[in-house]
Amino acid sequence: MDHQDRARRLLLVHAHPDDESIGTGATIARYAAEGAGVTLVTCTRGELGEVIPPELAYLATGGDPLGEYRITELAAACAALGIGDQRFLGGPGRWRDSGMMGLPTNDSPDCFWQADVATAAAELAGVILDVRPQVLVTYDENGYYGHPDHIQAHRVASAAIPLAASAGHRVAKFYATAMPQSVAVATGVDYFVPFVPDEQVTTEIDGGAYLEAKTAAMRAHATQIVVDGDLFALSSRRWQPLLGKEFYTLLAGVSGAAPGTREHDLFAGLDGR
Numbered sequence: 001m002d003h004q005d006r007a008r009r010l011l012l013v014h015a016h017p018d019d020e021s022i023g024t025g026a027t028i029a030r031y032a033a034e035g036a037g038v039t040l041v042t043c044t045r046g047e048l049g050e051v052i053p054p055e056l057a058y059l060a061t062g063g064d065p066l067g068e069y070r071i072t073e074l075a076a077a078c079a080a081l082g083i084g085d086q087r088f089l090g091g092p093g094r095w096r097d098s099g100m101m102g103l104p105t106n107d108s109p110d111c112f113w114q115a116d117v118a119t120a121a122a123e124l125a126g127v128i129l130d131v132r133p134q135v136l137v138t139y140d141e142n143g144y145y146g147h148p149d150h151i152q153a154h155r156v157a158s159a160a161i162p163l164a165a166s167a168g169h170r171v172a173k174f175y176a177t178a179m180p181q182s183v184a185v186a187t188g189v190d191y192f193v194p195f196v197p198d199e200q201v202t203t204e205i206d207g208g209a210y211l212e213a214k215t216a217a218m219r220a221h222a223t224q225i226v227v228d229g230d231l232f233a234l235s236s237r238r239w240q241p242l243l244g245k246e247f248y249t250l251l252a253g254v255s256g257a258a259p260g261t262r263e264h265d266l267f268a269g270l271d272g273r
Contacts, residue, residue, distance in 0.1 A: 008036035008267055011133035011171075013089075013124065013157045015112070015149035016046035016097060017074035018221040023144070023177045024137060025081055025214030026207025027246045027266070032082030033210060036267075039085040039131045040078065041124060043153050044112050046070045048097040048105060050235035051223045059223065067093065069223065076220035080213055085131070089156075090123045098148040106148055113148035120152075121159035128164035133171060135266045136161065140176035140249065145194070161252070172270055173253035175203065180247055187241045201247045202255055203263040208244030215242055 010031050014020045020028065020040050032038045045067030051060040059066040071092060078086045089095065098113035099105035106113050112120075128136070138157040143150025154176070161171050184195040207214065219227045226232060231239045248266070256268025263269075 008034075008271065009039070009131055009133040009135070010036055010266065011039045011041065011128065011131055011136045013041045013043065013136065013138040013153050015043050015139075015143075015147065015153045016049065017042060017070040017077070018046065018049075018218070018224045019150075020074075020083075021077050021081065021214060021217035021221060022225070024246055025077075025217050026210050026244050027137075027205045028081045028083060029210035029213035029217075030205065030207040031266070032084075033213075037085070037131070037133075038081075038083050039087070039127070039133065040083050041087050041089050041127055042074065043089045043120075043156070044095055044097045044149055045088070045092060046097050046224075048099045049224050052226055052235055053222060056223055064093075066223065067096070070221075073221045073223060077217035080216035080220055082213070087127060089120060089127075094123075095120070098152075101146055101148050111148075112152050115152065115156075117152075117155050117159055120156040121163055124156055124160035125163040125167065128160060128171065129167055129169050132169050134270050135173045135175065136171045137175045137177065137248065137266070140178070140251070142194075144177055171253075173266065174251045175248040175266065176251050178247045178249045183243075183245075183247065187243065189240055189243070196249065200249055201262065202250040202257070203248040203266065203268075205246050205248070205266065206244065206264065207246060211242060211244040214244070218242070 047067040095112040098111040139150045139154045178201050179195040180198045180201045181195045218225050233239050257263040
């Protein structure tokens with residue numbers, strides 16, 4: 001690990017425990033193994049997640065027991081991925097899981113969907129100023145699949161970046177997670193809806209060498225995920241492939257790839273690589 005690697009700093013903003021592993025686990029494990037500084041901000045404790053194992057059904061109260069338990073799952077997942085710096089936005093439980101779009105829980109005054117964006121952005125800007133990442137990853141404006149907390153994470157990150165810039169640190173590249181249509185069709189992936197046109201995907205990260213770490217992290221989220229070999233399922237019980245390649249769309253910043261090609265490094269163009 002050289003000084004250049006240690007100088008690389010990546011900040012990921014995810015809505016709930018397990019999102020970091022499902023969508024970006026291979027990416028995280030790769031950069032952590034390469035010596036980059038990786039910080040994960042989780043916006044809620046995922047209090048409204050559907051509990052899969054019958055022996056843990058007692059946690060499915062929609063409240064603190066599940067949220068507290070998922071903190072321990074997240075810690076185990078972070079250890080598997082090599083994340084040494086995980087923080088809850090505003091502290092654990094500051095904002096709660098909002099539930100799927102359209103549910104009455106979206107109206108709870110303490111849920112993340114109802115959070116004042118400026119207040120939450122100020123909290124995230126504080127993390128940005130502390131960590132000073134060159135790269136920030138979250139979701140697109142649709143929250144990847146329309147979950148209120150994912151949409152809110154995008155809004156908060158989008159507001160926090162200029163706020164941090166005005167206070168002294170500029171994030172050079174801002175990415176959203178993405179699933180190319182061709183990959184979704186070829187692999188049968190359907191857990192991220194909707195997929196996006198291939199030409200919208202700017203960046204492809206090969207984390208195949210770290211698929212074992214991603215798999216271990218997903219296993220750690222046992223209340224939410226079942227893993228069987230190279231497949232996994234959420235509470236819907238629809239089996240999906242575990243992928244070592246993960247994809248992103250550059251929302252802001254300058255691509256490090258030649259025109260018409262994809263980047264293969266989130267830091268492309270920033271440090272001479």
